[in-house]
Amino acid sequence: MSAALITPATPEQLADAVRSAPRVVVVGAGTKPRLAQVADTFARISTAKLRGIVEYEPSEFTFTALAGTPLREIAAALADKGQYLPFEPMLAGAGATLGGTVAAGLSGPGRFRFGGLRDFILGVRFVDGEGRLLRLGGKVVKNAAGFDVPKFLVGGLGRFGGLAEITFKVFPRPTALRTLRIDAADDAAKLRILTAAGGARWELDALDTVVGQPAVLARIGGPPAALDALCAEILGRFPGRALADDAAAEVWRGATEFAWAPAAGALAKFALTPAQTPEFSAWVRSLPGGCGWIGAGGNVGYASAGAGANLSAAPWPGVTLRGHGPLWLGPQRTPAIAGAVKHALDPQGRFPALND
Amino acid sequence: MTASAPAPDVVRRLTALLPAGRVLADAAPLAAYESDGLTAFQAKPLAVAMPETQDEVVAIVRFCHAEKLPFVARGSGTSLSGGSLPFAGGIVIALNRLNKIVRLDPAQRIAVVEPGVINLAVTAAAQPHGLHYAPDPSSQSICTIGGNVAFNAGGAHCLKYGMTSNHVLGLKAVLATGEVVEFGGASREQIGPDWTGLFVGNEGLFGVALEITVQLLPRAEVFHTVLAGYRTLEEAGEAVSAVIASGLLPGAIEIMDALALEAASAAVHADYPPACEAVLIVELEGPREVVAVDRVRLDAILAASKPVEVRPARDAAERLAIWKGRKSAFSAVGRLSPDFIVQDGVVPRRRLGEALRKIAGWSRELGVRCANVFHAGDGNLHPLILYDGREAGALERAEEFAGKILRMCVEMGGSITGEHGVGMEKRDYLPDMFNAEELACLKRLRAAFDPHGIANPGKMFPAEGAPALAQHGLHPLEKAGVISRE
Numbered sequence: 001m002s003a004a005l006i007t008p009a010t011p012e013q014l015a016d017a018v019r020s021a022p023r024v025v026v027v028g029a030g031t032k033p034r035l036a037q038v039a040d041t042f043a044r045i046s047t048a049k050l051r052g053i054v055e056y057e058p059s060e061f062t063f064t065a066l067a068g069t070p071l072r073e074i075a076a077a078l079a080d081k082g083q084y085l086p087f088e089p090m091l092a093g094a095g096a097t098l099g100g101t102v103a104a105g106l107s108g109p110g111r112f113r114f115g116g117l118r119d120f121i122l123g124v125r126f127v128d129g130e131g132r133l134l135r136l137g138g139k140v141v142k143n144a145a146g147f148d149v150p151k152f153l154v155g156g157l158g159r160f161g162g163l164a165e166i167t168f169k170v171f172p173r174p175t176a177l178r179t180l181r182i183d184a185a186d187d188a189a190k191l192r193i194l195t196a197a198g199g200a201r202w203e204l205d206a207l208d209t210v211v212g213q214p215a216v217l218a219r220i221g222g223p224p225a226a227l228d229a230l231c232a233e234i235l236g237r238f239p240g241r242a243l244a245d246d247a248a249a250e251v252w253r254g255a256t257e258f259a260w261a262p263a264a265g266a267l268a269k270f271a272l273t274p275a276q277t278p279e280f281s282a283w284v285r286s287l288p289g290g291c292g293w294i295g296a297g298g299n300v301g302y303a304s305a306g307a308g309a310n311l312s313a314a315p316w317p318g319v320t321l322r323g324h325g326p327l328w329l330g331p332q333r334t335p336a337i338a339g340a341v342k343h344a345l346d347p348q349g350r351f352p353a354l355n356d
Numbered sequence: 357m358t359a360s361a362p363a364p365d366v367v368r369r370l371t372a373l374l375p376a377g378r379v380l381a382d383a384a385p386l387a388a389y390e391s392d393g394l395t396a397f398q399a400k401p402l403a404v405a406m407p408e409t410q411d412e413v414v415a416i417v418r419f420c421h422a423e424k425l426p427f428v429a430r431g432s433g434t435s436l437s438g439g440s441l442p443f444a445g446g447i448v449i450a451l452n453r454l455n456k457i458v459r460l461d462p463a464q465r466i467a468v469v470e471p472g473v474i475n476l477a478v479t480a481a482a483q484p485h486g487l488h489y490a491p492d493p494s495s496q497s498i499c500t501i502g503g504n505v506a507f508n509a510g511g512a513h514c515l516k517y518g519m520t521s522n523h524v525l526g527l528k529a530v531l532a533t534g535e536v537v538e539f540g541g542a543s544r545e546q547i548g549p550d551w552t553g554l555f556v557g558n559e560g561l562f563g564v565a566l567e568i569t570v571q572l573l574p575r576a577e578v579f580h581t582v583l584a585g586y587r588t589l590e591e592a593g594e595a596v597s598a599v600i601a602s603g604l605l606p607g608a609i610e611i612m613d614a615l616a617l618e619a620a621s622a623a624v625h626a627d628y629p630p631a632c633e634a635v636l637i638v639e640l641e642g643p644r645e646v647v648a649v650d651r652v653r654l655d656a657i658l659a660a661s662k663p664v665e666v667r668p669a670r671d672a673a674e675r676l677a678i679w680k681g682r683k684s685a686f687s688a689v690g691r692l693s694p695d696f697i698v699q700d701g702v703v704p705r706r707r708l709g710e711a712l713r714k715i716a717g718w719s720r721e722l723g724v725r726c727a728n729v730f731h732a733g734d735g736n737l738h739p740l741i742l743y744d745g746r747e748a749g750a751l752e753r754a755e756e757f758a759g760k761i762l763r764m765c766v767e768m769g770g771s772i773t774g775e776h777g778v779g780m781e782k783r784d785y786l787p788d789m790f791n792a793e794e795l796a797c798l799k800r801l802r803a804a805f806d807p808h809g810i811a812n813p814g815k816m817f818p819a820e821g822a823p824a825l826a827q828h829g830l831h832p833l834e835k836a837g838v839i840s841r842e
Contacts, residue, residue: 151553226645
């Protein structure tokens with residue numbers, strides 16, 4: 001039986017909570033359950049009450065929110081001022097929190113244009129393994145003082161510290177978006193489109209493809225008057241069709257919410273290069289119950305599979321988000337220095353180890 | 357950092373690690389390495405090693421680790437924060453000969469480069485493929501990618517495109533422990549903790565990058581660059597706020613004040629609107645259809661902002677002229693004065709007007725001239741404090757002025773450095789940004805990568821007995837017009 005859930009409501013209470021037990025794991029809304037699936041000996045600290053936007057200055061292009069703030073709440077506040085997080089955080093609809101998204105290092109289709117979550121995080125307040133509440137990075141859009149610990153915590157799965165508060169850079173939202181479904185007969189054709197469209201003058205906002213579907217999804221943002229001409233040119237070069245706004249919204253919601261992946265199966269993320277996408281697609285199709293989504297112009301692949309599938313045999317580095325398989329998949333390069341860095345931030349191993 | 361005296365035969369053994377002629381230990385050639393872009397500081401290294409291969413760099417670092425011998429990696433030595441200042445009695449590892457572009461893959465839009473590759477050389481290699489490397493520090497014609505990585509260099513396009521760290525996908529490095537690591541890779545996505553992100557901006561305190569994978573971006577199809585003159589700095593600042601509030605996302609938003617304008621017009625014969633206390637430069641970029649729509653909005657916003665005059669660049673030559681004036685402003689101002697200090701603080705954008713008023717007030721109060729050229733879009737100030745070191749008390753007044761500006765930036769919720777790094781110059785101000793526990797955390801991280809404290813010791817963290825600033829003249833390369841500052 002695991003210990004009761006601790007629910008701090010302030011950064012200081014989070015620090016107290018971390019100090020309250022010899023081994024702790026901080027959890028958000030649990031939308032990526034495998035990341036916090038650790039032994040029962042860990043006390044679980046939930047950020048459910050550690051929520052709210054602390055500061056939002058639209059004129060600064062920055063906001064600061066407590067780690068447990070649901071992405072939905074943030075997206076709504078930003079949209080109200082015509083702004084957004086360009087990397088399009090994943091699982092907002094499922095209730096994912098800002099802190100969990102940082103710890104998981106997940107970015108959505110929009111990461112294609114301006115970069116991923118790591119490119120928009122500016123600063124953090126976090127609790128280290130000794131229970132110290134530390135603020136590193138900055139609260140302005142540009143800062144070069146001190147080591148970039150905020151970036152390091154992206155994708156660190158909470159193994160080096162518990163996030164209390166995070167500052168992000170935001171951008172003005174494009175006035176309009178259009179989505180094109182470009183025909184692509186096979187994986188080789190998809191790769192040609194990913195490569196050519198990704199480097200073209202159009203400055204696409206997103207460039208994704210669903211494994212097994214004969215199409216590439218391209219999204220472009222900007223003033224409506226410009227988009228008509230741009231879309232016409234793109235479709236002149238790559239046959240396909242424009243999606244109606246609601247159909248497009250449904251497609252992209254499918255991507256950010258993993259609507260294409262069966263809830264019961266395993267779900268994993270892999271870092272790819274565009275050239276690896278045909279092989280990735282073939283591998284996904286070979287898995288029992290395998291399905292997949294390729295995003296960011298071919299730089300990220302998500303795979304889902306039924307019970308019995310061995311995702312760890314993948315030839316690309318990956319991480320399991322859902323299901324009971326190994327946490328880290330494929331070839332992993334953990335530097336020898338990792339132990340010393342873990343020790344610097346969490347000397348007693350209060351948070352789980354990277355391999356826990 | 358207290359380094360023990362090196363063993364007497366250390367230079368001989370270091371020399372034996374490399375082919376003949378690649379370790380300098382005589383006083384005359386060493387003199388060229390005593391300083392970097394911040395000429396106020398000078399230190400004599402024991403020797404300068406000039407490796408030509410990654411294996412040689414690894415061998416040198418492992419040697420230094422075994423000997424507990426301090427080393428400083430150096431590219432072109434353009435650091436404005438004294439980041440590549442040698443450690444007295446330590447080794448300088450000059451990386452200029454590791455200057456190969458190992459791979460350029462236009463299809464995946466990445467380049468793999470060695471640390472001694474010049475920033476602009478990456479864009480030059482990418483250009484035939486319609487691509488470019490986005491970070492553009494003003495010294496880009498001479499600064500190296502290795503130095504850019506160590507100090508997370510910025511440039512004029514950071515608001516939209518970010519800094520160096522936003523463009524480095526992966527790297528191979530030799531840590532101060534001698535361990536060779538590979539972080540990240542060719543993918544734009546990462547799995548696991550972002551080691552690459554942690555390494556970029558380490559100021560040389562973790563180790564030496566050997567090979568860097570950067571992303572390349574498609575070059576913007578068209579630009580719309582506008583120069584607008586204003587009677588007051590305040591009005592120029594209000595125009596920036598109006599542009600930001602409009603929802604446009606310009607590639608660059610820059611301001612130059614009267615003193616900077618005067619210097620730039622003298623230096624590069626730039627012609628600015630008359631009777632203006634400030635000039636604003638705004639640049640839109642993107643597909644022609646998008647820029648065509650956005651420029652109408654921008655032009656309307658600027659027309660409503662009470663400018664003295666608005667001058668859109670009508671062609672590529674006029675655009676380049678606008679940027680030439682802007683990028684030469686700093687060295688131009690430097691020529692007005694025997695000595696100067698350049699600052700790099702950041703304030704929240706909405707407080708730019710207030711910050712500039714305070715700076716002007718201190719300038720009057722202390723009788724010290726100050727020119728302002730800055731990245732208005734991201735609140736990154738670059739006050740240039742002019743003084744004459746031969747005049748009694750002038751340096752002290754200039755330093756007092758600089759200190760007031762840095763503390764103001766922190767009090768306003770900003771940063772002591774936007775893009776130059778802490779280095780030597782601002783290390784005593786790091787405690788203004790971070791409390792004792794936060795500093796201790798940063799130091800523990802440093803110790804994890806460098807337990808002996810041999811990698812670029814004395815930088816970033818405040819130290820006892822910091823050498824006093826002596827002078828702040830132009831870098832010799834600036835005098836020659838080869839490099840310029842942000």
